[in-house]
Amino acid sequence: MLDKRFILENSEVVQENCNRRGVKVDVARFVELESQRRKLQAEVEELSRQANVVSKSIGQAKDDAERDARKEEGRRIRERKEEITADMERLTAEAGAIHNAMPNLTHPEAPVGGEDASKELCRGNAAVRPFGFPVLDHVQIAEQHDLIDFEGGARVAGHGFYFLKNEAALLELALQQYAMDRLVREGFSPTITPDLARGDVLKGIGFIPRGPETQIYSVENHDLNLVATAEITLGGLYAGQVIEAEKLPIKLCGISHCFRTEAGAAGRASRGLYRVHQFTKVEMFAFTLPEQSDGMHNYFRDLECEIFDGLGIPYRVLDIATGDLGGPAYRKFDLEAWMPGRGNGGEYGEVTSASNCTDYQSRRLDIRYKVKGEKGTHYVHTLNGTAVAISRALIAILENYQQADGSIVVPEVLRRWVGKERIGGNGI
RNA sequence: GGUUGGGUGGCCGAGUGGUUUAAGGCACCGGUCUUGAAAACCGGCGUGCGGGAAACCGCACCGGGGGUUCGAAUCCCUCCCCAACCGCCA
Secondary structure (H helix, E strand, C coil): CCCHHHHHHCHHHHHHHHHHCCCCCCHHHHHHHHHHHHHHHHHHHHHHHHHHHHHHHHHCCCCHHHHHHHHHHHHHHHHHHHHHHHHHHHHHHHHHHHHHHCCCCCCCCCCCCCHHHCEEEEECCCCCCCCCCCCCCHHHHHHHCCCEEHHHHHHHHCCCCCEECHHHHHHHHHHHHHHHHHHHHCCCEEEECCCEEEHHHHHHHCCCCCCCCCCCCEECCCCEEECCCHHHHHHHCCCCCEEEHHHCCEEEEEEEEEECCCCCCCCCCCCCCCCCCEEEEEEEEEEECHHHHHHHHHHHHHHHHHHHHHHCCCEEEEECCHHHCCCCCCEEEEEEEEECCCCCCCEEEEEEEEEECCCHHHHHHCCEEECCCCCCCEECEEEEEEEEEHHHHHHHHHHHCECCCCCEECCHHHHHHHCCCEECHHHC
């Protein structure tokens, strides 16, 4: 959510920003409604002031006649106030709907355009391997080694659910350990987060908890929803709080299960583990001072690169174009890992995403900071980034590390947790 | 799931219809004292919105919403949340 005063004073900038991001918003209409609303608010406040004066005078009235006259006057003033308040509330509702639809401002360096305009910034250390044998995709590999049971998942919970088995289960734990271990050494506070959250928290982060378009599973008869990412719970952790400035930046990392309905995603490339209703993710989150958020964003991106370089997986880094940014993001970097079994001869597939949401989420969640000795408070900046989304990382590992003999080499950094160097093949 | 008690400023906490302009304390800021610090003392100090160059002024805010009243932190209704205990349970 943008600062209303900023919108009023910079309506052309805001309109231009919405256009670039492909969001249809009538900023001029908002300015008109909001200006009118402010006028009415001033009137309401003036009537309140008069009514307060009258009420106070009643306590000191000399006799009943005067008291009754004053009461009547107070009643009249408040009636008029009610009428104007009703008008004001109509304007507030309409202006609020427009305000709510406005996306965040955009980083000046973010490439302008649609999805195709996203710009490749760099590639990882590992080169794409030449395979001298027919490449299998992760579904085939998993079947060969009894690693994933999609049929069992479907029987229990329907399409999009699965059981990880054997080394795949160990790999999930290993990836969690690997990512958490790395982040803790960077000074992140490790957390295990709730997998459900209240509707207000979801909305504050920028998700829509209910309704036909929702990506979120919600629990019947409760204001609770299965989280789509630990970004929701980590961001919500400080909702309504005022943080002392010297405690910033706060860096958290959290493990959660992530649940997504994937409504409307039917037909898109989604074989196997790529697009599922549940997966596990290690997430980074930070609360920062405004001047720290750009640096923190680059830091998140670099950590994601380090993590995938450590796994030895080829990837590219994208600076996401304006038209493809979600509402809260000011700028977003994605890592796309090379998935040799994807598409026809391999494709890059998104494995992580790091967003700087500036004060867009903190305004909705009411997360502020206070500088010692200064008056007033300011909104913090929030950032989130994927350390490891297990399901997609598994795809990349299985497909990139497959060998001519059908075995899969376990990435070196994960061996201490998986307990072996190779899945299948000679090592069976 | 049951019972009881709660929700008041950054924190603790008083406050049963108008002397509350939300007491008091902690923390914080400034000052006096001191070689320095601590202590003590004096003063300041909530958030948001609007107006103003500023000093400052106005309005709103005591979990959310609604109601009674000239006037509500206070009374009524309703919802939410938190805690403790009991039951069940990994």
